[in-house]
Amino acid sequence: MSEPAxxxxxxxxxxxxxxxxxxxxxxxxxxxxEALGGILREPVCATEDQPAFDRSAxxxxxxxxxxxxxxxxxxxxxxxxxxxxxxxxxxxxxxVATGAALPGTGLQVVMREQARVEAAQVWxxxxxxxxxxxxxxxxxxxxxxxxxxxxxxxxxxxALLASLGHAHPLxxxxxxxxxxATGNELVAPDQKPGPGQIRDSNSTLVRAFFQVRGLAxxxxxxxxxxxxxxxxxxxASESVDLLLISGGASVGEHDFTRRLxxxxxxxxxxxxxxxxxxxxxxxxxxxPALAFGLPGNPLAHFVCLHLYVRAALEALRGGAETPLFQxxxxxxxxxxxxxxxxxxxxxxxxxxxxPAELIPLRWASSGDxxxxxxxxxxxxxxxxxxxxxxxxxxxxxxxxxx
Amino acid sequence: MSEPAxxxxxxxxxxxxxxxxxxxxxxxxxxxxEALGGILREPVCATEDQPAFDRSAxxxxxxxxxxxxxxxxxxxxxxxxxxxxxxxxxxxxxxVATGAALPGTGLQVVMREQARVEAAQVWxxxxxxxxxxxxxxxxxxxxxxxxxxxxxxxxxxxALLASLGHAHPLxxxxxxxxxxATGNELVAPDQKPGPGQIRDSNSTLVRAFFQVRGLAxxxxxxxxxxxxxxxxxxxASESVDLLLISGGASVGEHDFTRRLxxxxxxxxxxxxxxxxxxxxxxxxxxxPALAFGLPGNPLAHFVCLHLYVRAALEALRGGAETPLFQxxxxxxxxxxxxxxxxxxxxxxxxxxxxPAELIPLRWASSGDxxxxxxxxxxxxxxxxxxxxxxxxxxxxxxxxxx
Numbered sequence: 001m002s003e004p005a006x007x008x009x010x011x012x013x014x015x016x017x018x019x020x021x022x023x024x025x026x027x028x029x030x031x032x033x034e035a036l037g038g039i040l041r042e043p044v045c046a047t048e049d050q051p052a053f054d055r056s057a058x059x060x061x062x063x064x065x066x067x068x069x070x071x072x073x074x075x076x077x078x079x080x081x082x083x084x085x086x087x088x089x090x091x092x093x094x095x096v097a098t099g100a101a102l103p104g105t106g107l108q109v110v111m112r113e114q115a116r117v118e119a120a121q122v123w124x125x126x127x128x129x130x131x132x133x134x135x136x137x138x139x140x141x142x143x144x145x146x147x148x149x150x151x152x153x154x155x156x157x158x159a160l161l162a163s164l165g166h167a168h169p170l171x172x173x174x175x176x177x178x179x180x181a182t183g184n185e186l187v188a189p190d191q192k193p194g195p196g197q198i199r200d201s202n203s204t205l206v207r208a209f210f211q212v213r214g215l216a217x218x219x220x221x222x223x224x225x226x227x228x229x230x231x232x233x234x235x236a237s238e239s240v241d242l243l244l245i246s247g248g249a250s251v252g253e254h255d256f257t258r259r260l261x262x263x264x265x266x267x268x269x270x271x272x273x274x275x276x277x278x279x280x281x282x283x284x285x286x287x288p289a290l291a292f293g294l295p296g297n298p299l300a301h302f303v304c305l306h307l308y309v310r311a312a313l314e315a316l317r318g319g320a321e322t323p324l325f326q327x328x329x330x331x332x333x334x335x336x337x338x339x340x341x342x343x344x345x346x347x348x349x350x351x352x353x354x355p356a357e358l359i360p361l362r363w364a365s366s367g368d369x370x371x372x373x374x375x376x377x378x379x380x381x382x383x384x385x386x387x388x389x390x391x392x393x394x395x396x397x398x399x400x401x402x
Numbered sequence: 403m404s405e406p407a408x409x410x411x412x413x414x415x416x417x418x419x420x421x422x423x424x425x426x427x428x429x430x431x432x433x434x435x436e437a438l439g440g441i442l443r444e445p446v447c448a449t450e451d452q453p454a455f456d457r458s459a460x461x462x463x464x465x466x467x468x469x470x471x472x473x474x475x476x477x478x479x480x481x482x483x484x485x486x487x488x489x490x491x492x493x494x495x496x497x498v499a500t501g502a503a504l505p506g507t508g509l510q511v512v513m514r515e516q517a518r519v520e521a522a523q524v525w526x527x528x529x530x531x532x533x534x535x536x537x538x539x540x541x542x543x544x545x546x547x548x549x550x551x552x553x554x555x556x557x558x559x560x561a562l563l564a565s566l567g568h569a570h571p572l573x574x575x576x577x578x579x580x581x582x583a584t585g586n587e588l589v590a591p592d593q594k595p596g597p598g599q600i601r602d603s604n605s606t607l608v609r610a611f612f613q614v615r616g617l618a619x620x621x622x623x624x625x626x627x628x629x630x631x632x633x634x635x636x637x638a639s640e641s642v643d644l645l646l647i648s649g650g651a652s653v654g655e656h657d658f659t660r661r662l663x664x665x666x667x668x669x670x671x672x673x674x675x676x677x678x679x680x681x682x683x684x685x686x687x688x689x690p691a692l693a694f695g696l697p698g699n700p701l702a703h704f705v706c707l708h709l710y711v712r713a714a715l716e717a718l719r720g721g722a723e724t725p726l727f728q729x730x731x732x733x734x735x736x737x738x739x740x741x742x743x744x745x746x747x748x749x750x751x752x753x754x755x756x757p758a759e760l761i762p763l764r765w766a767s768s769g770d771x772x773x774x775x776x777x778x779x780x781x782x783x784x785x786x787x788x789x790x791x792x793x794x795x796x797x798x799x800x801x802x803x804x
Contacts, residue, residue, distance in 0.1 A: 081587030155610030156774030185483030208557030327755035353729035372558030
């Protein structure tokens with residue numbers, strides 16, 4: 001087994017490698033109800049003028065724009081959804097509802113509150129400058145690109161597509177993700193661990209990480225047994241775009257992720273990082289498919305998911321690359337141990353005015369899960385740091401909205 | 403029909419009213435797989451020390467902490483998940499894997515990379531100060547509160563609960579939400595509107611708004627016909643916690659949301675705001691249930707969802723109140739029309755270093771959907787504003803992560 005030649009790299013280097021190895025998956029058309037969070041892979045244009053016809057902006061009375069009359073004869077009524085073109089004459093008015101199609105051009109709408117009505121006669125008090133009409137094409141002209149390719153389909157974007165009648169947008173097809181938790185020490189969260197055993201928390205973490213992003217995944221738990229793992233994963237990993245294996249990524253003799261990925265046909269591109277936690281990270285590729293061997297401890301999982309797996313998702317989905325780090329300010333001092341590796345430190349990010357405020361959380365060891373209770377950010381503490389003062393500028397990953 | 407006496411209020415006033423009217427729903431236990439995004443309604447303590455036993459932090463060789471020997475006899479091997487207590491003597495070593503339970507106390511682990519092994523004999527080169535052991539209770543002691551009541555169950559929080567064996571957390575029960583789109587002018591997004599008609603985009607917007615928050619809802623589309631609406635909603639609205647009715651909220655004769663809510667037994671608490679868009683907003687309560695009549699235009703929907711419905715969700719779920727507005731800085735100047743009402747203006751929010759940068763989007767009218775293509779924030783432009791300069795401080799609602 002040949003060792004990949006690569007020297008250990010920092011987080012930015014790993015992300016660059018992942019981005020370089022990942023390419024957008026094919027695009028498919030999906031209904032709007034399944035498109036949330038997808039990446040649009042085509043520009044979407046206005047198929048009609050927006051609005052498509054002159055609409056009343058309020059409930060009121062349509063009259064000719066320069067009609068000096070004091071009282072008007074009510075000749076018709078138009079509700080939203082109705083289409084009743086007619087030529088208005090001086091002294092005539094049509095009652096219109098908000099959103100209703102105006103009966104013609106050259107009109108203005110006087111607010112209902114300004115009108116006094118008696119039988120079929122309408123007296124209009126004040127008449128302002130405003131027409132209170134949303135003219136055809138005011139928002140966008142037919143053919144104009146309204147949603148560029150690469151846009152994330154947020155709720156507002158989907159609403160716009162719905163209004164355009166673009167009911168089946170072209171998006172990157174759903175990712176096929178398989179997550180495998182390995183480790184003989186693992187029991188399910190609802191089981192009592194025997195002596196020396198722990199509960200599997202990584203499966204819960206990985207599932208929720210994907211669920212937040214609107215992505216489904218398959219999951220299984222395997223003993224650290226090469227034969228069993230090979231047998232189980234040979235078929236199951238065949239068609240996946242992203243394979244994640246938890247545990248078994250360090251250099252020990254019982255760690256087998258790397259060998260397993262090689263057996264499954266992945267070329268190993270990286271087997272170590274220069275970061276803490278998350279040093280023994282395995283990254284491999286098989287054609288367009290990507291795979292990670294994630295070191296077993298949960299905080300390392302948290303870090304690797306938000307740095308590297310997130311980068312892989314972005315690469316496979318084909319959206320804009322979001323910046324890896326933001327810069328904020330420490331809300332309290334941070335005392336570290338001067339470790340020579342770049343460290344990712346759980347923190348709470350608070351935003352109100354000015355730069356984001358970061359509160360580092362108490363953190364005993366890289367196996368410590370307790371800061372995950374409330375962490376919403378990971379601070380990037382450069383190697384050799386022993387102390388950072390309150391108010392100092394610090395880079396961080398937003399794990400809440402990143 | 404009596405008019406509610408309340409004067410029109412600004413956004414902050416509406417939110418305060420909504421918060422005052424909403425109370426947390428009952429709590430239920432759910433499996434971890436269904437708990438994402440829920441609000442924890444109990445404190446969760448460590449049921450065991452964390453970690454529950456002394457664990458090796460790396461692959462290596464366990465020896466007595468003060469053992470001066472140069473070479474050691476390999477007497478056993480402990481993998482993660484195994485439990486092999488034994489008393490080590492001077493000159494003895496046990497091979498341990500990362501995460502394995504140490505065989506006893508008073509030990510240190512020497513990294514595998516520092517060892518030379520021949521048959522059952524191990525030579526250990528450098529021995530640092532570090533024990534490379536995560537001692538029992540290092541992260542948390544049994545009984546310590548690790549997750550306070552009121553915490554949002556994020557992926558990391560769920561992972562911690564899994565590791566504690568807290569597999570059925572107590573959370574606010576799922577909200578029952580019903581959304582009704584009314585309007586005779588509406589056709590489905592995949593249909594071609596006739597003259598005077600438009601496609602229903604609000605149903606898509608509302609569904610996606612809830613989907614982002616991990617919440618399901620029921621939806622229907624109704625004509626603006628009081629008899630039909632009363633018939634349809636009498637039973638359907640019976641058990642909902644939150645009822646949203648789109649359209650028909652302005653003062654026109656064909657607007658019927660308010661009458662419909664009164665028919666369904668809601669007391670009207672508000673029927674007008676002092677904001678743009680979103681002026682004709684109806685808000686009502688029926689016991690613990692809340693209802694909104696949202697003005698039909700999609701941008702008004704976007705604003706009302708992110709300001710008021712979001713406040714209702716927070717109140718019904720019982721988490722911490724998030725601040726309504728953040729403060730950022732305009733990335734370009736903003737030119738407005740001096741309208742006397744507080745205006746919410748679609749924008750893109752960019753964060754890197756320093757305060758959030760807000761880019762106002764082109765926006766023709768309050769019925770204009772086109773800025774929803776990319777909007778991630780709503781700027782709060784106070785009444786009477788005609789111009790704000792680049793770099794000026796501005797309040798905003800984060801619609802992406804809020």
